[in-house]
Amino acid sequence: xxxxxxxxxxxxxxxxxxxxxxxxxxxxxxxxxxxxxxxxxxxxxxxxxxxxxxxxxxxxxxxxxxxxxxxxxxxxxxxxxxxxxxxxxxxxxxxxxxxxxxxxxxxxxxxxxxxxxxxxxxxxxxxxxxxxxxxxxxxxxxxxxxxxxxxxxxxxxxxxxxxxxxxxxx
Amino acid sequence: xxxxxxxxxxxxxxxxxxxxxxxxxxxxxxxxxxxxxxxxxxxxxxxxxxxxxxxxxxxxxxxxxxxxxxxxxxxxxxxxxxxxxxxxxxxxxxxxxxxxxxxxxxxxxxxxxxxxxxxxxxxxxxxxxxxxxxxxxxxxxxxxxxxxxxxxxxxxxxxxxxxxxxxxxxxxxxxxxxxxxxxxxxxxxxxxxxxxxxxxxxxxxxxxxxxxxxxxxxxxxxxxxxxxxxxxxxxxxxxxxxxxxx
Numbered sequence: 486x487x488x489x490x491x492x493x494x495x496x497x498x499x500x501x502x503x504x505x506x507x508x509x510x511x512x513x514x515x516x517x518x519x520x521x522x523x524x525x526x527x528x529x530x531x532x533x534x535x536x537x538x539x540x541x542x543x544x545x546x547x548x549x550x551x552x553x554x555x556x557x558x559x560x561x562x563x564x565x566x567x568x569x570x571x572x573x574x575x576x577x578x579x580x581x582x583x584x585x586x587x588x589x590x591x592x593x594x595x596x597x598x599x600x601x602x603x604x605x606x607x608x609x610x611x612x613x614x615x616x617x618x619x620x621x622x623x624x625x626x627x628x629x630x631x632x633x634x635x636x637x638x639x640x641x642x643x644x645x646x647x648x649x650x651x652x653x654x655x
Numbered sequence: 656x657x658x659x660x661x662x663x664x665x666x667x668x669x670x671x672x673x674x675x676x677x678x679x680x681x682x683x684x685x686x687x688x689x690x691x692x693x694x695x696x697x698x699x700x701x702x703x704x705x706x707x708x709x710x711x712x713x714x715x716x717x718x719x720x721x722x723x724x725x726x727x728x729x730x731x732x733x734x735x736x737x738x739x740x741x742x743x744x745x746x747x748x749x750x751x752x753x754x755x756x757x758x759x760x761x762x763x764x765x766x767x768x769x770x771x772x773x774x775x776x777x778x779x780x781x782x783x784x785x786x787x788x789x790x791x792x793x794x795x796x797x798x799x800x801x802x803x804x805x806x807x808x809x810x811x812x813x814x815x816x817x818x819x820x821x822x823x824x825x826x827x828x829x830x831x832x833x834x835x836x837x838x839x840x841x842x843x844x845x846x847x848x849x850x851x852x853x854x855x856x857x858x859x860x861x862x863x864x865x866x867x868x869x870x871x872x873x874x875x876x877x878x879x880x881x882x883x884x885x886x887x888x889x890x891x892x893x894x895x896x897x898x899x900x901x
Contacts, residue, residue, distance in 0.1 A: 505718035515829070516723060519760075522831035523823055548775050552789045556721030583775055 486630065489620070490650035491577055491605040493568050496587065498598040505566075509557050514589065514597045516553035520546060521591050532596075533589045550599075551584020558582055558601075565603045568646055570638040571617055577605040578624070604649070609635070616641050630654055723794060725762065729806040730793035736768045736855030737808025738847065739890035740883075746801045746824055749900045755801025756901050758827035763805060763837075764792040765820040768855040770813030796827070809847055809891055810839075814862060817869040818844045820881075824899050832899040838876040841865050843883060851887050 497506045521536065522528075524543040530536040536543045558579075565577040581604040590596040608620040609630060617639040623629035625636065642648070731737075742763065748756040766772050773790045791810075795803035812818045820837040848860045866872045872879065878898070885891035 503718075508718055508720055512720075512723065519825060519829045519831070522825075523834050526834070545774070552773075552792065553723040553725055555724035555788060557718070560718055560721075 486654045487610045488607050488623075488630075488652040488654055489610045489648045490580070490607060491565075491568075492647050492649040493565055493577075493603045493605075494585075494600050494645045495567060495603060496598065496600045496645065498587075499595045505557060505560065509554050509601075510594070510597055510599065512557075513550050513554050513584070513586075513599050514591075514594045516550045517546065517586065517589055517597070518591045520549045531590055531592050533586050547583070547585055550586060551601075554584065565605060568640070568643070570640040574638075576622070576638045576640070577603075577608070578622075580604050580606040609654075610648075610651075611635065611637065614639065618642065724789055725792060725794035727793050728795060728804060730763075730789075730791050731807055732767055732773075732790035733787060737811075738851060738854045738856075738887045740807055740809045740885075741890070741892045742805040742807055742820070743892065743894040744803050744805075744822065745894075745896040746797050746803075747896050747898050748801075749898050751901075753898065755797070755799065756899065757797055757799045757801060759797045759801070759832070759899070759901070760794060760825040760827065760829065761797065761803045762792070762794045762823040762825075763820055765807070765810040766813060767791060768808070768811040769858065770811045809851075811856065811858065812844065812848065812863060815864055815870070817841070817864050817866045817872060819869075819871070820893075822897065824897060826901050832901055833897065835897060836871055836879060837881050837893075837895055837897075838866055838869075838872050838879045839881060840883065847887065854887055 497510050499510075501507065501510065517533070521533075521543075524540045524546070525536055530539060533543070533546065561579065563578055564575045565579055566575065568575065568577060570576050583602045583604075585600040585602055587598040587600055588596060589598065606622070606624055609623055611619045611621065613619065618641070619637050619639055621629070621635040621637045626632075629635075744761055744763070746756040746759045746761065747753040764772065767790070773788060773792060791807060793805050793807075795805065797803050810818055810820060818839040822833075822835050822837060823831065824833045824835075825831055845860050845863065848856045848858060848863065866876055869876075879895075881893045881895040883891050883893045
């Protein structure tokens with residue numbers, strides 16, 4: 486039995502159709518345009534990539550811009566979005582979240598591509614059935630891993646979803 | 656009759672679509688890999704060719720527009736450390752006889768009692784109270800009196816720098832007007848750090864950098880020097896006028 490953490494990199498760009506995604510993109514673009522100026526005092530650069538190349542301190546912008554859109558995370562009510570079990574339910578809780586600017590040209594919001602990296606609370610991975618991981622959530626009860634029967638979820642590791650931490654138990 | 660029922664059952668089975676996995680476009684907007692990347696820190700995105708279940712759940716409330724998480728007056732960390740300090744900043748416009756500038760956006764940020772800034776990888780990052788990620792960072796907009804106020808603490812210090820608060824002032828359209836730092840009186844900082852251990856200032860003053868030796872303030876800091884009244888026990892009040900060209 487292993488304890489795992491799941492990471493889901495939720496990418497949002499000009500193709501994103503959801504209302505929530507559009508709000509995050511719009512607000513993060515506005516914030517980037519503001520905070521970009523601090524690292525670009527001469528106004529020489531317009532793309533995040535070029536700015537990073539010239540001023541490594543601009544790496545802070547992932548955090549600084551993400552810090553502006555935290556209100557949208559509250560609207561997720563603690564659940565990692567989009568990633569469903571085989572029944573179609575979201576089931577993973579957010580333990581941590583990191584905002585990422587993938588690319589952006591501050592002159593054109595169409596270029597603005599960002600991501601929320603969601604990290605799940607620990608899950609127990611019991612086994613695999615076909616392409617499905619069978620996991621349980623230890624937060625549901627105490628001494629969870631001492632039990633011999635579990636309420637489980639079955640889900641597939643789709644693209645942008647990954648096991649990013651693993652610990653062997655016993 | 657039997658044959659008819661059998662054939663009918665076959666056709667029903669053939670007609671029913673597989674519903675277990677609906678390969679509808681997910682809402683995370685995966686796009687084709689783009690050949691040139693202007694993003695410096697991450698690889699490009701590639702099309703999602705997997706077929707995975709989209710959540711099918713009771714419709715939730717519609718997403719609502721929220722103001723920037725920075726817009727708040729109380730920027731305290733919530734750990735109870737640090738002597739209370741009210742920060743009052745007035746923005747004056749050099750292009751208007753130094754009259755107060757209305758509608759200016761004022762961002763401030765500073766370190767905690769230990770000299771740390773809120774950032775990824777810092778302590779206390781596991782909370783799901785997301786607004787706690789932004790401790791000691793805040794944003795306010797000036798009114799007609801050109802003023803903003805924040806509730807915070809007397810900052811700590813870190814190696815190589817005198818005690819300071821960062822400030823970035825924008826006009827109402829978000830255009831940067833000034834990036835600056837607010838300086839503190841040396842004697843007061845020494846006093847707080849020598850006598851304030853009860854309030855969390857446990858670093859002492861060994862290795863403290865005075866304003867005259869500070870790489871930001873050493874060329875003169877008269878215009879950046881704040882005026883501070885109060886005490887550790889009563890709390891402090893900081894005031895300063897920052898001049899911008901708007």
